Amino acid sequence: MEKRKIAAVLAAATLAATVSACGNDKDNGNASPSASAGASSGSSASASATATATATASASAKPAKDKTPVSFWYLWGGAEGENVEKLIAEFNASQDLYEVKGLSVPDVQKVVVGISSGDGPDITDNFSNNTASYAEKGMLEPLDEYIKKDNYDLSDFVPAALEGGKYDGKQYALPINVNFNLLFYNKKLFADAGIAEPPKTADELLADAIKLTKVNADKTIDTLGFPDFPLIYYTTGMSMAFGGSFISDDGKTLTPDNPGTVEAIKLMQDYRNQFGVGNVVKFNAAAKYMDATDPMFLGKQAMRIDGPWFGNTVKNVLKKDLDYGVAPLPGPAGHPELAGGGEVSSSTFFIPSNAKNKDGAWAFMSWLMSKEGMTKFNSMFANLPARTSVYDDPALQSIPDFKAFADAAKSPNLKAFPVFSGQTEYGKLINDEFELAVGGKQTAEEAVKHMKDKSAGLLK
Template sequence: MRRRLLGALAASALVAALGACGGGDEASGGKTEVVFSYLWAGEEAAALEKIITDFNASQDKITVKGVSSPDFQKQLTSMSGAQGSFDISDHFGSGVGAWASKGILTPLDDFIKADGYDTKDFPAAAMSQMVYQGKTYSMPIALHTQMLLYNKKLYAEAGLAGPPKTTEEWAEQIAKLTKRGADGTITQLGYANAEINTSFTTLGFMFGGSWDDQSGASTPANPGNVAGLSFYTDNIPGKYGVEQVRKFTSGFGEYASAQNAFYTGKAATIIDGEWQPVAIKKFAPTLEWGVAPLPYPSAQPNLAGTTQVTTSTLFIPRNAKHPKEAWEFMKYLLAKDAMTKFSLALGNLPARTSLVDDPQYKALPQFDAWLGALKSTNARSLASSPWAAQYTADLAQAFDDIAQQRKAPNDGLAGVAQKAKSYAP
């Protein structure tokens, strides 16, 4: 999921070069062939192909042809012509606004209205990213929330009973869980970012911040955002030295591998997503770990249960040859049975609130914590705006400057706020 997201952000920057308006030919037996070009690969693609096979066997009017194509640039290129090479595909919620503003997505509202399709079962934090200027351009197939993961063995060694409830408690624990040699060299960090961009935006939410206002305008310099990033700098590079932190983290292994810093005990706590139970089972089956709600400032107990929600979405390109048939297949993927199979195979959260308590998810260790976060009134998400790609790039640069202490949090985010004045739909 992380690799797909990074690729999506890079590809979104190409949207400005695209124009507008599908794929698929008539299959044998009089069926309409719908091409589903999806970005998943490997085990995830195999799970998706099983669902495609089930759909094809469920009716006699449509044949879906699945094509694994984890290439965002190719996806966008196809969508820029008069007739594309596919009828339905997937992306992330953060890119909906940018793509919709360029006219390369098919609005789904007429399909939704004609079928009386109920979207109320999808969390508001997810659906808010599906809409641009009052029209729905995409639908969520899977969700992702952020929680605090902690190493139980390292906690026991530090004499800590359990995870923190408040950010003040977390700061104390970070200090007890960070180890250094006689020369100041770090050998263990109490907290390390699993993925800097998502962790930093989540920290902003945890301190009551917001990265966008109700109109969708970017608000990077929100005081809560500054407080969240200040928490990181105060407790990690500001306390142990940016050079020492850089030296230590440069030795971290690949994220999706047995050398992941959290799996090897180099990082005692991280903020990360619901795919971790599946990943830990695969890469670190003996790891003693736990998951807990993100801590909140003691002075702001109303922020308990804060999490960031991101979405994996389905869309129909404007130049799809068979949009009606693609919508029929989309509805199948969004139905409870297919969604459950899909999300379980990927270790992702279902996009329907009615599936949160489904017992099938009990098979994934400690998965309930991420599922429960979907119910939180403090589930937050970034706005899906036309300038999301530029905003993301500017934030990434600022986050790096702040993490490396080239800039203080307030200065770094103020710089992004200045750049945001030039953003245009």
Template sequence: MKRWTKLVVGAAAVALATAGCGSGGGSSDAGGKTLTVWLMSGSAPTSLTDALNKEFSDAHPGVKVDYRVQQWDGIQQKLTTALTSNNPPDVIELGNTQTAQFAEQGTLLDLSDSVNDLNGGQWLPALKESGTWDGKQYAMPFYAANRTVIYRKDLFAKAGITAPPASNAEWLADIDKLKAANATDPDFQALYLPGQEWYTLLSFIWDAGGDVAKQSGKSWQATLEAPEAKAGVAFYQQLVNASGTRAPKDTDEAKPQQSDVFAQGHVAMMIGLPWELAGAVKANPQLSSQTGAFPIPSRTAGQAAPVFLGGSNVAIPAGSKNADLAKQYLKLLSGAKYQSQLARAGSVPGTSTDTSGLDATEVGAAMARAARHGKVTPITPKWGPIESGENPLKSMLTAVLTGQKSIDAATADANRAIGQALSG
């Protein structure tokens, strides 16, 4: 979840001084009730939360909003402690891969009957799914972000490329043109693609019709050995081999930070998030006028590949003493007024199909277009340890790209590891 918070931090700094940071939960004071709200650092601009809290307080005389900004570092344990206490907060933000775990533990309030009140008709399907568990809705989408291809317009023009590629075939052809046009630059990379960028791998697997796992009843089965999943791995390998990337094959986009590599001026494309472009521009301001973005291309011409939608949900703890007020807070947050502010800050709004606020930048517009085809990882509490531990998808990619294993052998090993984790 941490990687998604950086997106909005780059667009609108959060003034932590305006909110106390503590571990106390909801309470009632002498003047009336207190609604305790925990949102995460970097999730929403201060201008949004200030206006939201004031409007809520004005509409509920005698109710005080105790708004507390939390840090992602250590939040899992902090939430676990708070949600099992006798006095939890009333509204909390969760990473969308955390929600199923807390829902399974019975520490979140069932919101199934409130979906319509929370603008549920406009929720993106993948975001709605991320807040469900066992057929019930336990969280409302807050915001999301997804990867796009960030590229150098000047280098594309130099290579005679007049428009971004509209298919995988065009993408590979453009890579060849870029390499030919920059053959005199010994440090040139048409595409910087680290060996373990498994979120990008998901796009290729989904685009080929595959998945990492499928649900059957209440259980999950790993599906990496299916031909469609193998096709996604094969395209990742093809892209790495064609691109001329010098990225390490045994690390992800954070080691080194790919935004730092892009800023050096010898890379034509990277697959990344808006905050990564912001970081590159900060290091090399000339890139501000030279960069654009387009959705990750699909095998099918004219379409965008599905993308992983990472982000946050908001939920009400089951033990909240102010659940009815908390629902009113979520209802206000889900409205167009505040969702449009999230879009202008650079996020895909969680409860609105209006993403026009993202159109102010090319990367925002590309992100919004790709988000329509967004997906999420398996909605099960058992996925979190897979993702944060010895991720079999990362090991699989490294094995394939270094030639240690064939695609058949590597996918079989990863399939076995994921299957055991999902059923264990």
């Protein structure tokens, strides 16, 4: 899941252009993330192989007699794609009306093009940060009537995750999981530095990070004390953890110049200035995320801001022996009421507005989003379900760090990034100005002013 999220952020600008070019089916066109977010797991050999194998299997398989076919394109590949196929097979065996045919298409732009040509799927997945732009282009089918007709219960969904699938008062997508970040820390490095517990406030975070940092004779960073890498997981999430919000309560004004964003920038600036901006940037440039040489796995990074996939990758994928702890993101000093804050996104499923079998697509989606279906999906993917009512299910308890994330998901201070048609562009300009500031190119105040000025007019 983390690869989909990283690729989603890297592809955001390209995806926005593709969607704009496609338009919608009202004007002869059509249609994460994140991080979770356009969503793509890239064009790796394993993903391509899965796509080819799945396509061949789907083409040769004969649906059960009298069952109506439902086309499902999904962005997962490799082992994750195989898990999706297991769920598809279970749904097909559970009822006599529909036969879902899965196809791994781990490239979000191909999905968009497929839908715009009229040859796309009946149901597909993406990240919540694409909901608004897709809905405005007319590519998404509203789900409200299906939900109402079936009296489908959404009361136990994490509110911020459910909001990520809404646009202009309508529900266009449903979340299968919840993605947000917590603070991971190396227990041995903390003990060696004489630090008994993880930081709870911004001030404690900076003080601990300075103690935990080790430098070489030439002043370059040997061990990174601050959760500076990967930078992508710090920006908006830490702003929200410090009480910031990127839109006004009435939803009419974008507010990137909130105090939380200023504090998040200044905190990273203070750390980088202590050890040299160039030295930290050099360390980050050499670091590789989530492979055997990741600095966190080598004991060269004391703290990491990351998501629920972290522990599964460490323990079950890379099988690393890393003694780490998990804690909420630090909040602003003197404001205990803001504890447990952060940014929520999710992987979502939607039905294209020009789908040929919308009823079948909803039948599969509602099955997958049920308590049982969601539990099975997330136990396979080692993710946190979007329904809090399943958090005590025994099948989920073996997921690394599940309890820590399940407890944190109940915090009322988790927020979703604003959902509107320009949210991809908004997120990018925030990240760009943030990076300029922590790179020593501008002050925090200048950064948020530029964010405010450049986002003017985005919210229509």
